[in-house]
Amino acid sequence: xxxxxxxxxxxxxxxxxxxxxxxxxxxxxxxxxxxxxxxxxxxxxxxxxxxxxxxxxxxxxxxxxxxxxxxxxxxxxxxxxxxxxxxxxxxxxxxxxxxxxxxxxxxxxxxxxxxxxxxxxxxxxxxxxxxxxxxxxxxxxxxxxxxxxxxxxxxxxxxxxxxxxxxxxxxxxxxxxxxxxxxxxxxxxxxxxxxxxxxxxxxxxxxxxxxxxxxxxxxxxxxxxxxxxxxxxxxxx
Amino acid sequence: xxxxxxxxxxxxxxxxxxxxxxxxxxxxxxxxxxxxxxxxxxxxxxxxxxxxxxxxxxxxxxxxxxxxxxxxxxxxxxxxxxxxxxxxxxxxxxxxxxxxxxxxxxxxxxxxxxxxxxxxxxxxxxxxxxxxxxxxxxxxxxxxxxxxxxxxxxxxxxxxxxxxxxxxxxxxxxxxxxxxxxxxxxxxxxxxxxxxxxxxxxxxxxxxxxxxxxxxxxxxxxxxxxxxxxxxxxxxx
Numbered sequence: 001x002x003x004x005x006x007x008x009x010x011x012x013x014x015x016x017x018x019x020x021x022x023x024x025x026x027x028x029x030x031x032x033x034x035x036x037x038x039x040x041x042x043x044x045x046x047x048x049x050x051x052x053x054x055x056x057x058x059x060x061x062x063x064x065x066x067x068x069x070x071x072x073x074x075x076x077x078x079x080x081x082x083x084x085x086x087x088x089x090x091x092x093x094x095x096x097x098x099x100x101x102x103x104x105x106x107x108x109x110x111x112x113x114x115x116x117x118x119x120x121x122x123x124x125x126x127x128x129x130x131x132x133x134x135x136x137x138x139x140x141x142x143x144x145x146x147x148x149x150x151x152x153x154x155x156x157x158x159x160x161x162x163x164x165x166x167x168x169x170x171x172x173x174x175x176x177x178x179x180x181x182x183x184x185x186x187x188x189x190x191x192x193x194x195x196x197x198x199x200x201x202x203x204x205x206x207x208x209x210x211x212x213x214x215x216x217x218x219x220x221x222x223x224x225x226x227x228x229x230x231x232x233x234x235x236x237x
Numbered sequence: 238x239x240x241x242x243x244x245x246x247x248x249x250x251x252x253x254x255x256x257x258x259x260x261x262x263x264x265x266x267x268x269x270x271x272x273x274x275x276x277x278x279x280x281x282x283x284x285x286x287x288x289x290x291x292x293x294x295x296x297x298x299x300x301x302x303x304x305x306x307x308x309x310x311x312x313x314x315x316x317x318x319x320x321x322x323x324x325x326x327x328x329x330x331x332x333x334x335x336x337x338x339x340x341x342x343x344x345x346x347x348x349x350x351x352x353x354x355x356x357x358x359x360x361x362x363x364x365x366x367x368x369x370x371x372x373x374x375x376x377x378x379x380x381x382x383x384x385x386x387x388x389x390x391x392x393x394x395x396x397x398x399x400x401x402x403x404x405x406x407x408x409x410x411x412x413x414x415x416x417x418x419x420x421x422x423x424x425x426x427x428x429x430x431x432x433x434x435x436x437x438x439x440x441x442x443x444x445x446x447x448x449x450x451x452x453x454x455x456x457x458x459x460x461x462x463x464x465x466x467x468x469x470x471x472x473x474x
Contacts, residue, residue: 020246038291041298045282054275054323058309061278072295086291 014134021199023081026137028197030078031088032190033126033144037071038089039096040064040119056108059153063115069203070144077140093192097187104181109161111170113233114179120229121183123147124222147204158233173235180226181237251371258436260318265434267315268325269427270363270381274308275326276333277301277356293345296390300352307381311337314377321455330359330433332423335469339419346398350409354390357466358420360384361459395470410472417463417474 015185016022044064051057075085103118105111123145164167191198227237254258272276281301288294340355343349360382367378399406428435464474 041282042286045278045285045298046303048282049279054326058305058312060304061282062309064282065305066296068295068302072299075291075295085438089291098355157345 008055011049014136016134017081023198025199026092026133027078027088028194029082029126029129029133030074030081030137030140031085032092032197033081033089033122033141034071034074034078034085035089035092035096036122037067037074037144039100040067040115041071043100043111044115047105047108047115048109050105050111053106054232056157059112060115068114073140074144092190095190099182099186103179109158109168109172110175112154112158113235116151116158116233117179117226117229118183120151121180121222121226124225125187128218128221130170141201155232156236162234169235172233176226176230176235176237180223253371254318257410262434263370263437264315264320264325265328266363266366266370266378267311267318267374268320268322268327269329269360269434270310270378271308271315271322272326272329272333273359274304274311274381275346276337277304277352278308280348281352282336284342284345284352287342287345287348289345291301297348297352310377311381320364329427332427335420336423338358340416342372346405346409347412348393349395350412350472353395353470354413354416354463354466355420358459358463361462362424364457365459386391392469395472399471405471409470410467410474412474413463413467413470413472417460455473 017026041064044060044067048057048061048064051060078085078088103114105114126141126145131137133141158172162172230237252264278301281297281304285294285298285301288297315322315325340351342351363378363382367375370378395409399409467474
């Protein structure tokens with residue numbers, strides 16, 4: 001679909017990394033995703049304490065550990081690109097912490113919906129950006145954003161809970177819209193503040209730019225996928 | 238060193254499981270260890286939030302995930318033995334929750350020492366009991382109690398912190414004694430309340446009993462190993 005930057009020499013880095021701005025932008029992006037994984041581990045391991053059963057608790061804890069594994073991969077790659085992972089993650093701390101502070105789940109069900117819908121939104125967004133990057137970065141991002149293998153678990157649990165208590169559907173549908181709204185607010189904040197990331201989207205000498213129409217289509221796709229996830233849960237988007 | 242119960246038929250259970258009391262006692266023991274792993278995951282993932290650096294945070298979170306992996310193995314084995322893992326874990330909830338409530342770390346350093354010294358104590362205790370059990374149960378317990386691979390990390394960090402601030406050594410030495418005291422208190426409570434586990438230690442028709450002298454030697458060994466761990470941290474036991 002999208003032009004991507006070459007595969008690079010075997011065993012080496014893509015030629016794209018000869019451009020220092022490009023390297024900065026990639027480190028920025030990996031830092032953002034890494035900080036997201038870090039907060040995901042925190043959040044899921046805290047949510048595990050709300051689990052109504054041992055099986056649920058183990059399932060959500062296992063999701064937390066999958067996110068931790070991704071964080072380790074991203075940290076190693078940032079180091080390999082010559083940057084300090086903590087420094088790379090720092091600029092995204094405020095936006096992600098605010099997102100989580102504004103969307104603290106009130107109960108187990110809100111936590112489950114947030115894990116599924118919130119992580120899905122972030123994954124869609126980063127995957128869209130990854131399409132414009134060198135192969136190696138793209139593969140790392142796509143594998144870091146892989147479903148922690150537990151979407152079926154969330155869908156199954158939420159649908160069963162709504163069947164038990166249909167009033168829950170209204171509350172969780174509102175919750176899904178709030179998650180989407182907060183995610184867009186914080187994404188805009190990051191885009192406005194991070195020149196390197198914005199420059200990536202704006203293209204460069206040898207890079208395809210993301211024009212306004214393309215950005216519009218990107219958000220349409222992200223919104224559509226959000227609606228599909230909500231529908232999978234049996235909720236109105 | 239210790240007599241153990243046969244290896245059992247290939248692919249089958251040890252003959253020891255024909256004795257229903259034995260099966261109960263093993264399920265009890267696995268339930269106790271499993272609940273310990275569950276609380277370890279909770280505690281370590283909460284401690285991770287206190288970590289002073291990204292590297293420390295990742296290291297302690299990885300320890301949490303190793304404990305979760307052990308919990309999954311123990312849960313599967315309890316299910317295989319025909320019992321419900323939640324039910325098997327329930328009797329140990331109060332003692333372990335009290336242990337953790339009475340030993341909530343005040344800071345990162347107390348959390349590190351607790352992870353190393355507390356888990357070490359539990360591991361020594363369960364390994365001693367495991368020596369009296371069938372091979373398969375023993376192997377499962379020993380692998381569940383394996384060092385999460387991060388002892389070196391704790392020793393390294395605590396020694397460096399004490400070198401930076403020698404007053405810390407006094408506080409952490411007291412903390413280590415308090416951990417030992419609380420662990421013994423709660424272990425006694427469990428032994429007094431759980432007939433199946435006590436019967437295991439008291440032996441049976443075809444089982445070697447643990448007489449008072451043997452129990453005394455067991456506690457001597459556990460105390461000695463505790464002192465070794467404290468010494469490894471550079472602390473008085």
